[in-house]
Amino acid sequence: MSNHSAGGSTDCVTRFAPSPTGHLHIGGARSALFCWAYAKRMGGRFMLRIEDTDAARSSDESARGIMEDLAWLGIEWDDGPSLTTRGGRVIGAQARDVGGYFQARRVPVYNRYIEQLVRAGRAYPAFETSEEIEAQRKAAVAAKQTYRYPRPTEIEFGVFNAALEARWTRACAGESHVIRFAAPREEIVVPDQVLGDVKIAAGELDDFVIRKGDGFPTYHFAVVIDDQTMGVTHVMRAQEHLANTPRHVALQRALRDEKTGEAFRTPGYAHMPLIFNMDGSKMSKRDKAKFARKAAKDAIAKDAAAKGRLVAGTGLPEKTITDFLAAETDAVEIAEKVGRFMNLTLPEVEVHDFRANGYIPEAIVNFLALLGWNPGMKTADGKDLEKFDMKFIAEHFSIERIGRTNAKFDRAKLLSFNGDAIGAMSDAEFAGRWRAWCEEFEPEFAKAVPAGGWETLGRAVKARAKTLRDGVRASAFLMLDDNSYPFDQAAVAKNLTASDGAGLKMVRTVRDRLADVEPFEAGIIHSILEQLAQQSGGMGAVAQPIRVAMTGSAVSPPLGETLAVLGKARTLARLDRCLRTMSV
RNA sequence: GGCCCCGUCGUCUAGCCUGGUUCAGGACACCACCCUUUCACGGUGGGUACAUGGGUUCGAAUCCCAUCGGGGUCACCA
Numbered sequence: 001m002s003n004h005s006a007g008g009s010t011d012c013v014t015r016f017a018p019s020p021t022g023h024l025h026i027g028g029a030r031s032a033l034f035c036w037a038y039a040k041r042m043g044g045r046f047m048l049r050i051e052d053t054d055a056a057r058s059s060d061e062s063a064r065g066i067m068e069d070l071a072w073l074g075i076e077w078d079d080g081p082s083l084t085t086r087g088g089r090v091i092g093a094q095a096r097d098v099g100g101y102f103q104a105r106r107v108p109v110y111n112r113y114i115e116q117l118v119r120a121g122r123a124y125p126a127f128e129t130s131e132e133i134e135a136q137r138k139a140a141v142a143a144k145q146t147y148r149y150p151r152p153t154e155i156e157f158g159v160f161n162a163a164l165e166a167r168w169t170r171a172c173a174g175e176s177h178v179i180r181f182a183a184p185r186e187e188i189v190v191p192d193q194v195l196g197d198v199k200i201a202a203g204e205l206d207d208f209v210i211r212k213g214d215g216f217p218t219y220h221f222a223v224v225i226d227d228q229t230m231g232v233t234h235v236m237r238a239q240e241h242l243a244n245t246p247r248h249v250a251l252q253r254a255l256r257d258e259k260t261g262e263a264f265r266t267p268g269y270a271h272m273p274l275i276f277n278m279d280g281s282k283m284s285k286r287d288k289a290k291f292a293r294k295a296a297k298d299a300i301a302k303d304a305a306a307k308g309r310l311v312a313g314t315g316l317p318e319k320t321i322t323d324f325l326a327a328e329t330d331a332v333e334i335a336e337k338v339g340r341f342m343n344l345t346l347p348e349v350e351v352h353d354f355r356a357n358g359y360i361p362e363a364i365v366n367f368l369a370l371l372g373w374n375p376g377m378k379t380a381d382g383k384d385l386e387k388f389d390m391k392f393i394a395e396h397f398s399i400e401r402i403g404r405t406n407a408k409f410d411r412a413k414l415l416s417f418n419g420d421a422i423g424a425m426s427d428a429e430f431a432g433r434w435r436a437w438c439e440e441f442e443p444e445f446a447k448a449v450p451a452g453g454w455e456t457l458g459r460a461v462k463a464r465a466k467t468l469r470d471g472v473r474a475s476a477f478l479m480l481d482d483n484s485y486p487f488d489q490a491a492v493a494k495n496l497t498a499s500d501g502a503g504l505k506m507v508r509t510v511r512d513r514l515a516d517v518e519p520f521e522a523g524i525i526h527s528i529l530e531q532l533a534q535q536s537g538g539m540g541a542v543a544q545p546i547r548v549a550m551t552g553s554a555v556s557p558p559l560g561e562t563l564a565v566l567g568k569a570r571t572l573a574r575l576d577r578c579l580r581t582m583s584v
Numbered sequence: 585g586g587c588c589c590c591g592u593c594g595u596c597u598a599g600c601c602u603g604g605u606u607c608a609g610g611a612c613a614c615c616a617c618c619c620u621u622u623c624a625c626g627g628u629g630g631g632u633a634c635a636u637g638g639g640u641u642c643g644a645a646u647c648c649c650a651u652c653g654g655g656g657u658c659a660c661c662a
Contacts, residue, residue, distance in 0.1 A: 019662045054661060130660055137659090146586050146658075178660050195589065204587060204658090212660040219662045243588060243657035271589085274655070278595070367596090370611090374597060384598060384610040403597080406655060410595045413612040423625075464624040474623080491622095533621080543621035555623045 008078075010096070012044025014234045016070075016077075017223070019051045020062035023350035024069040026409070027238060027275045027283065030368040034272060035236050036075045037369070037397035044233070048080030048092070049226060052104045053216040063102075067091075069351040073361045074390050079230075098230040103222050110217040113225050113255060114179055114210065118168055121159040122254045123210060124152070125171035126180045130213075148206035149180065157182050179211035181221075181251060188246040193270045193399045200246040208247060220244065224251040228264045236270040236399075239406075245269060270399045273372045274406045277347075283409060288346040289330035292338040297325060299342065313341040347411070356441055358468030360433070362389060363418040369393050371407045387420070419466035431458035437468040445472050448479055453565045456522055460561030477551040477562060482573045491554040492582070495544040501584035503545030506536070510546055511575040520568040526560030549578035 016032040018024065024032075032048075039046035048067070052058035067083045070076070071091055080101045082092040100106050117123035126149075133149070140147035154163035171177045183205040190198040210221035217225070227235060252264040277283050299306040307325075311318045314337040324334050339346045348354045354364055366388060375396050377385040388396075422430060431454045438446040449457060457475060465471040496503035513528055514520075529546070533539040547556050550571070556562055563571045 017662090021662080051662060057661075133660085141585090144585065148658090198588070200587070206658090209660050214660075216660090218660070223662090238656095239589065240656055241662090244662095246588095273590085276655085280654080370596065372596095376598070378598090378610085382610085386597090386611055405590055405597095407597090408595060410612065413596065416612055419625095463626095466624095495622095529621085539621040541621090547622060553622090557623080559621075 008039070008043035008045055010045060010231055012039055012042035012234060013047060013079075013230070013232050014039040014044065014236060015047035015049050015079075015227070015230070015232050016075075017049040017051050017226075018066050019054060019057070020059060020066060021054065021057040022062055022285075023352045024066045025283070025350055026348070026354070026364075026368070028066075029069070029073060029075070029351050029364070030275065030371055031237055031272070032070055032075050033073070033365060033368055033393070034373065034397070034402070035234075036077075037393045038234060038236060038270075038399065039078075040394035041397045045078040045096075046076075047230065047232065048077035048101065049230070050081065050102045051219065051222065052102055053212075053219065053222055055104070055214060055216060058104070065352070069355075072355060073351065073365055075365075096231075103226065104216070106222075106226070107216065109229065110211070110222060110225055111215075112258060114217075114221075116256065116258070117181065117210075117254060118164070118179070119160050120254070121156060121161070121164060122182045123179050124155050124164050124182060125167040125177040126152075126207075126209075127167075127170070127175065127177050129176075149208070151182065151207050155182060157184075176213055178209045178213055180207040181210045181247075181254070183207050183247075184250055184253070188249050190242070190245045190249055190269060191266070192242070192245075193268055194402045194404060195242070195271060198242065198245075205246060205250060210251075220247050221251065224248050224255070224264065227267055228252070228255070228257060232267055233265075234268045234270065234399075236272065239271045239274050242271045245271075268399075270402060272402050273404060275371055276406060276408050278408050278410065280408070283349045285332050285349060286330045287349055288332055288339070289324070289335040291347050292335040292342070292344060293325060293327065295342055295344050296338055300325075310338065310341065314338055358437060358441070358465075358470065358472075359414070359418050360421055360468070363414065363421040365390060365393070366421070367414045367417045369397075371409070372403050373397070373401055374403070376401055387417075415466050422462060422465055422468075425462070427455060427459045427462065430462045431455040434458055434461075434465075434468050434471050438472065442469070442472050445475070445479065449475075450565065450567065456561050457557075457565045459522075460557035460565070464557065474557055477556055478565065480552070482570050483577055485552045487548065487552045488554065491548045491552075495548045495554065496578075496582060497584050502541070503548070504579065504582060504584065506532075506542055506545045507549045507575055507578055510542070511572065511579065514563070514568070514575075515572060517568070520564060520571075522560035522564040525563050526558075529559060546575075550574050 014035040016028075016035045018028055036046045048070070050063045052063065063081070064083075067081065071083060071085055076091045078092070079095040079098070080092045082090050082095065084090050095101070099109060114123060137147040154161075171179075186202045188200045188205070190200070192198055208220065209218050211217050226232070249266055252266050255264045256262060257264060275283060277287065296306075296310060307321065311321050314321070316334065316337060320334060323329050324331070324338070335346060338344075345357060346353070348357055348359075351364070369388070370386060375385055375388070379385050425433070435446065435454045438449070457478070458471070461471040461474045464474050496507070509532065510529070513532070514525070517524055517528065529539070529542050533542045536542060543559055544554060546559055548554055550556070550559070550562065550566070566574070
């Protein structure tokens with residue numbers, strides 16, 4: 001039996017290793033999900049490691065945000081930093097002790113292995129500045145040649161000779177340097193469980209940097225050391241890393257574990273397909289700027305004055321807006337301000353964006369699982385099985401069924417999944433989750449919902465909401481000022497004043513019937529409307545006039561709930577105002 | 585450009601490994617109709633794909649090769 005109670009055994013250990021330089025990208029979330037799923041399926045452990053060796057770009061705030069996003073999705077780690085959820089539960093509480101899950105705190109470990117490599121003649125200090133290297137690289141490119149760092153002639157592969165010792169002494173004395181790996185001149189085979197064996201010819205690798213001038217290891221080095229010392233057995237990541245993997249394999253062959261003295265293991269690799277936008281571009285934060293810019297330019301093309309309104313509406317300096325429109329800057333903050341002012345839904349690229357726009361984690365996780373993986377099962381009626389939950393993924397995930405072809409992220413399908421997931425909730429569950437979301441992301445609206453009104457309103461809105469935010473849109477009637485909301489004139493003409501004011505007469509009738517209703521509940525209101533409908537030529541003749549009178553438009557959720565949530569006083573006030581201000 | 589990976593409807597994909605049961609199935613999107621108190625929901629139906637060219641074979645989406653196309657990677661970023 002395993003002595004690790006929280007997760008499974010250490011026979012299988014997968015890891016997700018983000019660098020904390022921003023929010024969790026949706027593609028990263030998929031990587032994490034697959035790693036998690038495989039570990040669960042194998043009864044192993046899923047680890048979260050923070051790769052913060054880029055001191056300039058990393059932040060603890062980002063690390064925390066990433067952990068919260070993962071937790072929100074339901075992707076919880078057995079090993080990694082601990083995170084206390086809102087419910088007070090601690091994720092990572094049973095983590096194994098592997099010497100820290102933040103790479104920046106593991107520098108002494110890396111340095112020991114650096115020295116091991118140097119003394120084995122497999123790594124050496126190099127003293128060129130990055131400017132010098134850059135100049136050489138440019139010259140090579142200009143000459144249409146592939147740049148490879150030329151190994152100094154005095155360095156003998158696999159031998160700690162006098163020249164190397166002299167370099168090492170200079171480095172240890174504090175002279176500015178990097179450490180480079182003496183790459184082997186032999187073919188390297190990366191055994192990949194998705195792609196099969198990927199062979200890289202001898203001489204393709206050059207002596208890449210494994211420790212930077214600032215003393216931190218590079219990604220390539222830290223990954224190899226950590227995966228070995230933390231017992232990682234399976235490395236699953238996006239295909240963009242495939243071309244880096246030979247470096248890792250080469251490093252593994254050159255290193256020995258300082259505890260066991262044995263050569264490093266080569267973990268099982270599985271590189272998964274990449275995810276792109278529908279137009280084939282990379283999904284990036286810049287997509288928000290592109291989207292907002294296009295919308296703004298379109299508006300200005302229609303009406304030149306729109307730019308002035310944009311400046312005023314966003315509160316940004318005119319120069320900032322001008323630069324933004326000219327694509328001088330892709331700043332997310334500007335894009336978001338423009339988006340907010342223009343009432344745009346900017347394209348989501350980070351998990352947090354989806355959350356803020358009203359997506360629910362079950363739908364995201366389900367959709368993500370289908371991007372590059374497929375259970376290959378049928379439902380009872382013979383269709384492809386597409387809808388499933390985390391439990392299913394944990395039970396059925398397999399590397400063999402990971403695809404090889406890149407995928408485009410189809411937001412329309414995600415939206416459909418989200419709508420279905422919302423539709424599958426009970427009314428009570430929807431009401432609870434919708435309310436919690438509104439309180440966090442639409443506090444103004446949340447305040448406007450009367451106490452006890454959430455379930456009634458939720459029932460009215462659930463079927464027409466593909467996102468939680470849609471529920472707010474559908475409830476726009478609630479936010480109207482009872483005495484000044486505008487009327488859609490076409491709707492008024494059609495439903496109120498037409499046929500000699502038949503609609504207005506109906507409003508009058510309904511108003512009088514409603515005045516006595518007690519309690520003012522959706523079901524009761526509905527049955528009253530139904531009665532009237534029977535007496536007067538169908539529900540359309542009753543409902544549409546009321547709808548227009550109550551909301552100013554011909555579109556709203558069902559009237560029983562709409563009126564009930566508004567309450568008797570507001571309902572009568574609105575009907576009265578309509579009667580007062582309108583005539584044939 | 586060098587090296588590497590990939591190529592089934594607009595998109596995600598099933599089928600490919602173990603060639604025939606597939607003039608290729610599902611889902612999303614789209615269109616039409618039905619239902620209907622508006623908007624939605626739901627129901628029914630429809631169009632659309634094996635990149636191209638060569639092989640192998642009685643037979644190829646499935647095996648082989650070439651071409652074309654897409655992508656990744658070549659940092660003191662991860």
